[in-house]
Amino acid sequence: MAASGLFWWIAAGALVVLELFTGTFYLLMIALGFVAGGLAHWAGAELAVELAVAAGVALIAVIALRRSRFGSWRRRDASRDAGVNLDIGETLQVNEWHDGHARAMYRGAEWDVELAPGETEGARWYRIMAMQGNRLVVAAKR
Incomplete structure (x- = not known):
């Protein structure tokens, strides 16, 4: 399954479904990383490159979310x-x-x-x- 690249799309879909239960947007950012890994596989990249692309996109997306108004949860009275x-x-x-x-x-x-x-x-x-x-x-x- 990993050789066909189907893993990336199934994992991204599972993360989107899990996000529906949490409502924090962080799993969506990680799902974006998995989509990027799937696109890298589709472009013909090797597994190490796919993993690096997925991790890099997920990390950048999580950091961007954390710095946005949606990621910073301030405790309000x-x-x-x-x-x-x-x-x-x-x-x-x-x-x-x-x-x-x-x-x-x-x-x-x-x-x-x-x-x-x-x-x-x-x-x-x-x-x-x-x-x-x-x-x-x-x-x-x-």
Whole structure:
């Protein structure tokens, strides 16, 4: 099977299928290396050249992915990330404060509300800045 070059294409296909389960794009970059090895075989290269081409393309592709915005996974605080929690950025009305804490109706339920650091109780409408458990951390809407 290795002599016919079919190995390169089967391995690339298997890596693409495995990538569907992981979702990290790294296996796709390695699959690109296997495709390059298959193309080198198709061009008539010897096995050592095929292996070198496959390894080189896979290495370059992985490094390029790692340096791109898709490869650098920065840890984000999910309590403040609007992509994780759709309530962040929404507004609610707070009628009465007690030392930076309150209860307010939001989405049909009563929530514990807390002022964000540096905020005052003077406003009536507040924007949700973060969620900490079942507490909404809010700042005055400007």
